[in-house]
Each structure stands twice: as C-alpha cells, then as structure tokens.
Amino acid sequence: MTFEHAFADLGGIPAHRLTDAQGLTGLLLAAANAAGLNPAAAPVVQVGPRGLAAALVCHGGHVALHALPDEGLCFVDVAGPGARHPQRGLEIIIKRLGAREVRSDTRWRGSLSQATNPEVS
Numbered sequence: 001m002t003f004e005h006a007f008a009d010l011g012g013i014p015a016h017r018l019t020d021a022q023g024l025t026g027l028l029l030a031a032a033n034a035a036g037l038n039p040a041a042a043p044v045v046q047v048g049p050r051g052l053a054a055a056l057v058c059h060g061g062h063v064a065l066h067a068l069p070d071e072g073l074c075f076v077d078v079a080g081p082g083a084r085h086p087q088r089g090l091e092i093i094i095k096r097l098g099a100r101e102v103r104s105d106t107r108w109r110g111s112l113s114q115a116t117n118p119e120v121s
Contacts, residue, residue: 002110012100018069035089
C-alpha cells in the first residue's frame with residue numbers, strides 16, 4: 001500500500017486566522033473531508049506561547065498544522081492512502097487561511113519497490 005503525503009509551507013497569513021481555535025477545528029475537518037479521510041477522533045488545537053499545533057488523526061491518515069501566528073507562517077501536512085486525495089485537503093487549507101505565499105510538494109510513501117512506487121520511473 002502507498003500513501004500520498006501533501007505538505008506545504010504557507011506565509012502571509014493574517015495572525016487572527018492562526019489563533020482562532022474554533023475556526024481551525026472546522027478547517028481540519030473540512031480538509032479531511034475534501035481529502036476523503038474519515039476522522040478517528042476529534043481535532044486537537046493547542047495555542048501556546050511558541051505557536052500553535054493542530055491535528056486531526058484519521059483512519060489511515062492525518063491532517064496537521066504547525067503555525068507561528070505572529071509571523072504569519074503555517075506548516076501543513078496531509079497524508080492518506082493512495083485511494084484518497086490529500087492534495088485536495090491541502091488546497092482547502094491554503095484557500096481558507098488566505099496564504100499569500102505557498103511552497104508545496106507531494107510525495108508517495110510506502111512500498112519502495114519500483115512496481116508500486118509512482119515516483120520511480
């Protein structure tokens with residue numbers, strides 16, 4: 001089995017969007033839904049003195065955010081089995097946070113054999 005892993009560094013985000021725990025809870029759920037992931041537990045959002053951590057553990061994957069609200073930075077990670085679409089979840093997060101700067105990538109995780117690894121050609 002392979003997993004698709006979409007991740008991004010986001011910048012230029014208004015600080016209030018990165019400190020709204022209720023809004024981030026909804027964002028995690030919306031991203032999981034868009035990615036085709038089913039939550040295994042309730043989202044967790046923790047705002048602390050050195051930033052924010054938010055995560056939603058899903059059956060077979062996850063959606064996670066780490067942010068520095070005062071700097072407008074957010075690091076996003078969405079992963080799920082190959083039959084799901086983590087990139088769609090990532091796109092929801094980018095749009096709803098209003099990121100002005102985006103650097104993203106997608107990787108396949110799992111089997112290292114050439115027959116099942118799309119990155120090896």
